[in-house]
Amino acid sequence: MINETNIQVFYLQAFANIRFKGLYFVLFLTIYLVTVIGNILIIVLTKMDHHLQTPMYFLLRNLAFLDICYTFTTMPQMLVNLLIEHLAITVPACIIQLYFFLSFAVSESSLLAAMAYDRYVAICNPLRYSIIMSKDICLNMVVGSWVIGGIYGVIHTANTFRLPFCGSNHLNHYFCDILPLLKISCVDTFPNEATVIVVGGVVMLGCFFLICGSYLHILISVLNISKRFGKTKLMSTCISHLIVVLLYYGSGSVMYMRPKSNLLADKEWLLSLFYTCITPLLNPIIYSLRNKDIQGAFAKLVKGVCNRRHS
Numbered sequence: 001m002i003n004e005t006n007i008q009v010f011y012l013q014a015f016a017n018i019r020f021k022g023l024y025f026v027l028f029l030t031i032y033l034v035t036v037i038g039n040i041l042i043i044v045l046t047k048m049d050h051h052l053q054t055p056m057y058f059l060l061r062n063l064a065f066l067d068i069c070y071t072f073t074t075m076p077q078m079l080v081n082l083l084i085e086h087l088a089i090t091v092p093a094c095i096i097q098l099y100f101f102l103s104f105a106v107s108e109s110s111l112l113a114a115m116a117y118d119r120y121v122a123i124c125n126p127l128r129y130s131i132i133m134s135k136d137i138c139l140n141m142v143v144g145s146w147v148i149g150g151i152y153g154v155i156h157t158a159n160t161f162r163l164p165f166c167g168s169n170h171l172n173h174y175f176c177d178i179l180p181l182l183k184i185s186c187v188d189t190f191p192n193e194a195t196v197i198v199v200g201g202v203v204m205l206g207c208f209f210l211i212c213g214s215y216l217h218i219l220i221s222v223l224n225i226s227k228r229f230g231k232t233k234l235m236s237t238c239i240s241h242l243i244v245v246l247l248y249y250g251s252g253s254v255m256y257m258r259p260k261s262n263l264l265a266d267k268e269w270l271l272s273l274f275y276t277c278i279t280p281l282l283n284p285i286i287y288s289l290r291n292k293d294i295q296g297a298f299a300k301l302v303k304g305v306c307n308r309r310h311s
Contacts, residue, residue, distance in 0.1 A: 007169045009088045012081050014174040014269040025082040031281050032075045038284035039064035042294065049297040055133040056122065059115045060288055062142050066111060067280040070104040073097055074276045078174040091161075094176035099157040101175065105252075105275070106203055107149030112245060113207040114141040115287075116214035119241075123234070124221045152203055159192055173269045175276075179256070180268070197257055208249045215242055240286045248279040 015021060042064040046057040077097075081087040089097070121132050160178055166186035173180040178196060182189040215238055222234045251274035288294050 007091065007165050009090050009169065010094055010176065011170045012077075012087045012089060012174055013085075013170050013172055015082055016085055021082045025079060028075065028082070028277065029079055031277055032071060032079065035071050035075075035277075035281045035284070036068055038288075039067045039280075041298070042284055042288045045294055045297040045301065048301065049293075052293060052297060055129075055135075055138045056115075056118055057293075058135075058138050059111065059118055059142070062145075063108070063111050063115065063287065064284060066104060066108050067283050069100075070108060071276070071280045073101045073104060074175045081174050089176060094181075095157060095161055098160065098176045098178070098181075099153045101153075101177070102156050103146075103149040103153030105149070106152040107145045109204055109207040109249075110145035110148050111142065112248075113210045113214075114145060116211040116241075116245075120214035120217055123218050148203065152199065155199060156196065159195055163187060163189065163192070173272070177272065200256055204249065204252065208245070211245050212242075244279060244282050244286050247282070248275050251275050 015024070018024070043061050046052045046061045046064075074097075077087070077089070118133055118138075122129050125132065156178060160181050163182070163185040164187060165181070165184050168184055171177075171180040171184070178192075182192055218238055219235070222238065251271050255268065255271040255275075
Protein backbone atom coordinates (compact mmCIF):
# COMPACT_ATOMS: atom_id res chain seq x y z
CA MET A 1 0.00 0.00 0.00
CA ILE A 2 1.31 3.44 -0.93
CA ASN A 3 1.38 5.94 1.90
CA GLU A 4 -1.05 8.66 0.84
CA THR A 5 -0.54 10.92 3.83
CA ASN A 6 -0.03 14.65 3.50
CA ILE A 7 0.97 14.94 7.14
CA GLN A 8 4.41 16.46 7.53
CA VAL A 9 4.64 16.59 11.33
CA PHE A 10 3.05 14.96 14.37
CA TYR A 11 2.25 16.87 17.55
CA LEU A 12 2.93 15.10 20.85
CA GLN A 13 0.24 15.95 23.39
CA ALA A 14 0.63 13.56 26.32
CA PHE A 15 1.35 16.45 28.69
CA ALA A 16 -1.05 18.95 27.16
CA ASN A 17 -3.56 18.99 30.03
CA ILE A 18 -1.48 18.16 33.10
CA ARG A 19 -0.62 20.57 35.90
CA PHE A 20 2.69 21.13 37.71
CA LYS A 21 4.78 20.53 34.58
CA GLY A 22 7.81 22.08 36.23
CA LEU A 23 7.66 19.51 39.02
CA TYR A 24 7.37 16.65 36.52
CA PHE A 25 10.26 18.11 34.53
CA VAL A 26 12.53 18.07 37.60
CA LEU A 27 11.39 14.53 38.52
CA PHE A 28 12.00 13.03 35.07
CA LEU A 29 15.23 14.97 34.58
CA THR A 30 16.49 13.48 37.86
CA ILE A 31 15.44 9.98 36.76
CA TYR A 32 17.19 10.43 33.43
CA LEU A 33 20.42 11.76 34.92
CA VAL A 34 20.57 9.03 37.59
CA THR A 35 19.91 6.39 34.91
CA VAL A 36 22.61 7.66 32.58
CA ILE A 37 25.22 8.33 35.29
CA GLY A 38 24.54 4.98 36.99
CA ASN A 39 24.92 3.04 33.74
CA ILE A 40 28.05 4.96 32.69
CA LEU A 41 29.53 4.17 36.10
CA ILE A 42 28.82 0.46 35.60
CA ILE A 43 30.47 0.50 32.16
CA VAL A 44 33.56 2.26 33.53
CA LEU A 45 33.90 0.04 36.61
CA THR A 46 33.42 -3.27 34.79
CA LYS A 47 35.88 -2.18 32.11
CA MET A 48 38.63 -0.90 34.43
CA ASP A 49 38.64 -3.56 37.16
CA HIS A 50 40.31 -6.76 35.96
CA HIS A 51 38.39 -8.75 38.59
CA LEU A 52 35.18 -7.90 36.74
CA GLN A 53 36.24 -9.35 33.38
CA THR A 54 33.76 -12.22 33.64
CA PRO A 55 30.75 -13.24 31.48
CA MET A 56 28.27 -11.84 34.00
CA TYR A 57 29.84 -8.38 34.02
CA PHE A 58 30.33 -8.45 30.25
CA LEU A 59 26.55 -8.90 29.90
CA LEU A 60 25.91 -6.25 32.57
CA ARG A 61 28.13 -3.79 30.72
CA ASN A 62 26.14 -4.33 27.55
CA LEU A 63 22.87 -3.98 29.45
CA ALA A 64 24.08 -0.65 30.83
CA PHE A 65 24.97 0.57 27.34
CA LEU A 66 21.58 -0.57 26.03
CA ASP A 67 19.78 1.28 28.84
CA ILE A 68 21.60 4.50 27.94
CA CYS A 69 20.60 4.12 24.27
CA TYR A 70 17.07 3.05 25.18
CA THR A 71 16.34 6.03 27.44
CA PHE A 72 17.98 8.43 24.97
CA THR A 73 15.33 7.59 22.34
CA THR A 74 12.44 8.89 24.49
CA MET A 75 13.38 10.77 27.67
CA PRO A 76 15.15 13.87 26.27
CA GLN A 77 12.17 14.45 23.99
CA MET A 78 9.79 13.89 26.90
CA LEU A 79 11.63 16.57 28.90
CA VAL A 80 11.33 19.00 25.99
CA ASN A 81 7.65 18.08 25.68
CA LEU A 82 7.14 19.19 29.29
CA LEU A 83 8.53 22.62 28.37
CA ILE A 84 6.86 22.91 24.95
CA GLU A 85 3.20 21.90 25.22
CA HIS A 86 2.53 20.96 21.58
CA LEU A 87 5.91 19.56 20.58
CA ALA A 88 6.20 18.82 16.86
CA ILE A 89 8.16 15.92 15.39
CA THR A 90 8.62 15.43 11.66
CA VAL A 91 7.57 12.19 9.97
CA PRO A 92 11.18 11.07 9.18
CA ALA A 93 12.20 11.77 12.80
CA CYS A 94 9.16 9.83 13.99
CA ILE A 95 10.15 6.86 11.82
CA ILE A 96 13.70 6.90 13.18
CA GLN A 97 12.51 7.20 16.77
CA LEU A 98 10.03 4.34 16.46
CA TYR A 99 12.65 2.07 14.87
CA PHE A 100 15.32 2.67 17.50
CA PHE A 101 12.86 2.52 20.39
CA LEU A 102 11.52 -0.88 19.28
CA SER A 103 15.01 -2.17 18.46
CA PHE A 104 16.50 -1.20 21.82
CA ALA A 105 13.45 -2.48 23.73
CA VAL A 106 13.61 -5.95 22.18
CA SER A 107 17.42 -6.06 22.35
CA GLU A 108 17.14 -5.38 26.08
CA SER A 109 14.53 -8.12 26.47
CA SER A 110 16.80 -10.60 24.71
CA LEU A 111 19.78 -9.54 26.79
CA LEU A 112 17.81 -9.91 30.04
CA ALA A 113 17.02 -13.47 28.95
CA ALA A 114 20.72 -14.10 28.27
CA MET A 115 21.61 -12.74 31.71
CA ALA A 116 19.02 -14.99 33.36
CA TYR A 117 20.54 -17.98 31.57
CA ASP A 118 24.01 -16.89 32.70
CA ARG A 119 22.85 -16.86 36.34
CA TYR A 120 21.18 -20.25 35.86
CA VAL A 121 24.42 -21.81 34.60
CA ALA A 122 26.49 -20.13 37.33
CA ILE A 123 24.28 -21.40 40.16
CA CYS A 124 22.91 -24.69 38.82
CA ASN A 125 25.94 -25.89 36.83
CA PRO A 126 28.96 -24.07 38.31
CA LEU A 127 31.57 -26.70 37.35
CA ARG A 128 30.87 -26.21 33.64
CA TYR A 129 30.23 -22.45 33.82
CA SER A 130 33.51 -21.37 32.19
CA ILE A 131 32.94 -23.84 29.33
CA ILE A 132 29.28 -23.04 28.69
CA MET A 133 29.63 -19.27 29.10
CA SER A 134 32.77 -18.81 27.05
CA LYS A 135 33.76 -15.48 25.51
CA ASP A 136 32.47 -16.55 22.10
CA ILE A 137 29.11 -17.63 23.52
CA CYS A 138 28.71 -14.34 25.43
CA LEU A 139 29.63 -12.31 22.34
CA ASN A 140 27.14 -14.30 20.27
CA MET A 141 24.43 -13.64 22.87
CA VAL A 142 25.03 -9.90 22.75
CA VAL A 143 25.23 -9.76 18.94
CA GLY A 144 22.13 -11.95 18.70
CA SER A 145 20.25 -9.58 21.00
CA TRP A 146 21.09 -6.61 18.77
CA VAL A 147 20.17 -8.52 15.60
CA ILE A 148 16.81 -9.66 17.01
CA GLY A 149 16.06 -6.10 18.10
CA GLY A 150 17.00 -4.68 14.71
CA ILE A 151 14.79 -7.15 12.80
CA TYR A 152 11.89 -6.52 15.17
CA GLY A 153 12.26 -2.75 14.72
CA VAL A 154 12.26 -3.05 10.91
CA ILE A 155 9.13 -5.24 10.87
CA HIS A 156 6.96 -2.97 12.99
CA THR A 157 8.30 0.35 11.72
CA ALA A 158 7.76 -0.65 8.08
CA ASN A 159 4.37 -2.15 8.91
CA THR A 160 3.25 1.02 10.70
CA PHE A 161 4.44 3.63 8.20
CA ARG A 162 3.11 1.80 5.16
CA LEU A 163 -0.32 3.00 6.35
CA PRO A 164 -1.88 6.26 5.16
CA PHE A 165 -2.53 8.81 7.91
CA CYS A 166 -5.36 11.29 7.64
CA GLY A 167 -7.31 13.67 9.80
CA SER A 168 -5.65 14.65 13.07
CA ASN A 169 -1.87 14.62 13.36
CA HIS A 170 -1.97 14.84 17.17
CA LEU A 171 -0.53 11.88 19.07
CA ASN A 172 -1.66 11.36 22.65
CA HIS A 173 1.82 10.27 23.67
CA TYR A 174 5.25 11.71 24.48
CA PHE A 175 7.06 9.82 21.71
CA CYS A 176 6.24 8.07 18.43
CA ASP A 177 4.86 4.67 19.32
CA ILE A 178 2.89 2.07 17.36
CA LEU A 179 -0.52 2.32 19.03
CA PRO A 180 -1.02 6.11 18.88
CA LEU A 181 0.09 6.06 15.23
CA LEU A 182 -2.40 3.32 14.39
CA LYS A 183 -5.19 5.41 15.92
CA ILE A 184 -4.76 8.18 13.36
CA SER A 185 -4.61 5.90 10.33
CA CYS A 186 -7.59 6.11 7.97
CA VAL A 187 -7.65 2.39 7.05
CA ASP A 188 -8.34 -0.80 8.96
CA THR A 189 -5.39 -1.46 11.27
CA PHE A 190 -6.39 -4.97 12.37
CA PRO A 191 -3.50 -6.63 10.42
CA ASN A 192 -1.04 -4.30 12.17
CA GLU A 193 -2.54 -4.98 15.59
CA ALA A 194 -2.43 -8.72 14.91
CA THR A 195 1.23 -8.45 13.89
CA VAL A 196 2.06 -6.59 17.10
CA ILE A 197 0.41 -9.31 19.17
CA VAL A 198 1.80 -12.29 17.24
CA VAL A 199 5.37 -11.10 16.62
CA GLY A 200 5.57 -9.32 19.98
CA GLY A 201 4.14 -12.35 21.71
CA VAL A 202 6.66 -14.73 20.17
CA VAL A 203 9.68 -12.52 20.92
CA MET A 204 8.78 -10.82 24.20
CA LEU A 205 6.88 -13.69 25.83
CA GLY A 206 9.55 -16.10 24.61
CA CYS A 207 12.18 -14.07 26.48
CA PHE A 208 9.87 -13.74 29.49
CA PHE A 209 9.29 -17.50 29.78
CA LEU A 210 13.01 -18.17 29.35
CA ILE A 211 13.76 -15.76 32.21
CA CYS A 212 11.06 -17.27 34.44
CA GLY A 213 12.26 -20.80 33.66
CA SER A 214 15.85 -19.89 34.48
CA TYR A 215 14.93 -18.27 37.79
CA LEU A 216 12.61 -21.15 38.69
CA HIS A 217 15.55 -23.56 38.40
CA ILE A 218 17.71 -21.12 40.36
CA LEU A 219 15.15 -20.87 43.17
CA ILE A 220 14.87 -24.66 43.36
CA SER A 221 18.67 -24.88 43.65
CA VAL A 222 18.73 -22.10 46.24
CA LEU A 223 16.21 -23.96 48.41
CA ASN A 224 18.66 -26.88 48.55
CA ILE A 225 21.47 -24.69 49.93
CA SER A 226 22.15 -25.57 53.55
CA LYS A 227 23.79 -22.30 54.59
CA ARG A 228 21.12 -19.87 55.70
CA PHE A 229 23.09 -16.70 54.85
CA GLY A 230 23.87 -17.82 51.31
CA LYS A 231 20.29 -18.93 50.77
CA THR A 232 18.87 -15.59 51.98
CA LYS A 233 21.25 -13.57 49.84
CA LEU A 234 20.51 -15.55 46.66
CA MET A 235 16.77 -15.48 47.32
CA SER A 236 16.91 -11.68 47.75
CA THR A 237 18.87 -11.28 44.50
CA CYS A 238 16.53 -13.54 42.51
CA ILE A 239 13.40 -11.85 43.85
CA SER A 240 14.72 -8.35 43.09
CA HIS A 241 15.61 -9.44 39.54
CA LEU A 242 12.15 -10.94 39.04
CA ILE A 243 10.45 -7.76 40.29
CA VAL A 244 12.23 -5.69 37.62
CA VAL A 245 11.43 -8.28 34.94
CA LEU A 246 7.75 -8.43 35.92
CA LEU A 247 7.53 -4.63 35.93
CA TYR A 248 9.13 -4.40 32.48
CA TYR A 249 7.19 -7.20 30.80
CA GLY A 250 3.97 -6.63 32.71
CA SER A 251 3.60 -2.98 31.74
CA GLY A 252 4.64 -3.73 28.14
CA SER A 253 2.16 -6.59 27.82
CA VAL A 254 -0.71 -4.52 29.20
CA MET A 255 0.20 -1.69 26.83
CA TYR A 256 0.49 -3.68 23.59
CA MET A 257 -1.44 -6.92 24.08
CA ARG A 258 -4.51 -5.95 26.08
CA PRO A 259 -7.92 -5.86 24.37
CA LYS A 260 -9.24 -2.48 23.29
CA SER A 261 -10.83 -0.57 26.15
CA ASN A 262 -11.93 2.96 26.95
CA LEU A 263 -10.53 2.63 30.47
CA LEU A 264 -7.04 3.83 29.47
CA ALA A 265 -7.93 5.39 26.13
CA ASP A 266 -6.56 8.83 27.02
CA LYS A 267 -3.82 7.76 29.43
CA GLU A 268 -2.14 4.84 27.67
CA TRP A 269 1.15 6.70 27.76
CA LEU A 270 1.18 6.35 31.57
CA LEU A 271 1.90 2.63 31.18
CA SER A 272 4.87 3.34 28.96
CA LEU A 273 6.51 5.32 31.77
CA PHE A 274 7.22 2.03 33.55
CA TYR A 275 9.24 0.45 30.75
CA THR A 276 10.79 3.65 29.34
CA CYS A 277 11.74 5.38 32.62
CA ILE A 278 11.36 3.23 35.73
CA THR A 279 12.91 -0.06 34.55
CA PRO A 280 16.07 1.54 33.09
CA LEU A 281 16.43 3.39 36.41
CA LEU A 282 16.10 0.18 38.43
CA ASN A 283 18.35 -1.97 36.23
CA PRO A 284 21.70 -0.49 37.39
CA ILE A 285 20.51 -0.47 41.01
CA ILE A 286 19.16 -4.01 41.09
CA TYR A 287 21.63 -5.78 38.80
CA SER A 288 24.85 -3.95 39.60
CA LEU A 289 25.09 -1.25 42.24
CA ARG A 290 23.86 -3.61 44.99
CA ASN A 291 26.65 -6.01 44.01
CA LYS A 292 29.61 -6.13 46.41
CA ASP A 293 32.11 -6.55 43.56
CA ILE A 294 30.80 -3.37 41.92
CA GLN A 295 30.87 -1.56 45.26
CA GLY A 296 34.45 -2.70 45.83
CA ALA A 297 35.50 -1.53 42.36
CA PHE A 298 33.83 1.83 43.00
CA ALA A 299 35.66 2.19 46.35
CA LYS A 300 38.98 1.45 44.62
CA LEU A 301 38.19 3.99 41.91
CA VAL A 302 37.39 6.69 44.49
CA LYS A 303 40.49 5.82 46.51
CA GLY A 304 42.67 6.02 43.39
CA VAL A 305 41.25 9.42 42.47
CA CYS A 306 41.81 10.73 46.01
CA ASN A 307 45.38 9.45 46.07
CA ARG A 308 46.16 11.13 42.75
CA ARG A 309 44.78 14.44 44.04
CA HIS A 310 46.90 14.28 47.21
CA SER A 311 50.03 13.35 45.30
